[in-house]
Amino acid sequence: AKIYYNKSINELSIAQMAMIAGLPKAPSKYNPVVNPERALERRNWILGRMLQLGYISQTEYQKAVAEPINLNMPNRDLNNIHPYAGEMVRSELVKHFGEQAIDSGYKVYTTINAKRQAIAEKAVQDGLEAYDRRHGWRGAEAHDKPLSEFRA
Secondary structure (H helix, E strand, O other): OHHHHOOOHHHOOHHHHHHHHOOOOOOOOOOOOOOHHHHHHHHHHHHHHHHHOOOOOHHHHHHHHHOOOOOOOOOOOHHHHOHHHHHHHHHHHHHHHOHHHHHOOOOOOOOOOHHHHHHHHHHHHHHHHHHHHHHOOOOOOOOOOOHHHOOO
16 A cells, blocks of 8 residues: 555545455566556456446446556665666656656666665675785775875
């Protein structure tokens, strides 16, 4: 409920509950972000079963089937969490839609797995640090004296 609608479970509509109830069978296949058409079909099938089993009335069923998906996912600024992935997304947007895409208000959803992305970024960072330890520091020279004591 929090992930897809930014609500607690007791605040959901019947249609929203049916959408979530349809996810466990095949979470990727029925993900409303990635596959909205399939998610809608699955939601409506769940609603039909709820009607058949007497959990909802015909009126509730009709109202729920007519309700659009309307996800309200909390804003997750990918660029703040994973800047390399965010830059890749920005680059693809510009490539396909031009520079105006950045300020056009598009909402972009990715399938990036945050945990795996963090692991990958850490592996790259660790690898670079290990390389530096093996080959010596190539950056600015380190000194014990404060910068103010150096004269040009």
